[in-house]
Amino acid sequence: MNIIFLGCPGSGKGTQAKMLGTKHNFYHLSTGDLFREEISKKSDLGLKAKSYIDAGKLVPDAVVLDVIKNKIKDIKSDILFDGFPRTIEQAEGLEKIMEELLKVIDMVFFFEVNEKEVINRITARRNCPKCGRIYNMITSPPKNDESCDDCNVKLNQRDDDKEEVVKKRMQVYKDQTSPLISYYRMQGIFHIIDASKTVDNVYLQIVNILSKK
């Protein structure tokens, strides 16, 4: 079963994807994580993506689709797409790629959350540079200061989680990504998650829906 997590920046997709990936054996494919990895390696792809990411804009569809195509052809397990697709063009491109690989998208989970809440969530977000664990300094802070509970490494704030860039990302989401809500709703594979609830509650909502498939 292949699934998509759709929602605005900071709606909790990444946190849930990491939890589900480990417990339910999904291959967690986050385009954002993938670009950040390439940026840290200073690869050509990373350099290309960085200018868009730093400006809060989307990486061009052709670049994203190329990356996805290369990546998923070798994945044998179920895939959880996190933060992809982000435009109608990407969704259409994904459909073609999946068709070629004889795969389908079984479910789309839409993380519904209030925008104000999200801006507070994002600016309080930190991550461990070593293991990738995500913390929120208000709702799920680490036990000691600003260090990861597991690795004891100082936590990072993503450059694109600073307030100015977050506002731009929210606008980009409204303009380019939110049309995917009706796109997938019409396909009958669309499930709404109340993402304003606690991490554990959101997880249960997702697992409940998955178990009915």
Ligand code: AMP
């Ligand atoms: P994320 O970690 O999913 O919030 O992604 C961080 C940034 O990476 C986004 O603000 C975009 O600049 C870029 N990005 C991630 N996924 C995509 C995508 N599917 N299409 C275009 N840009 C993306």
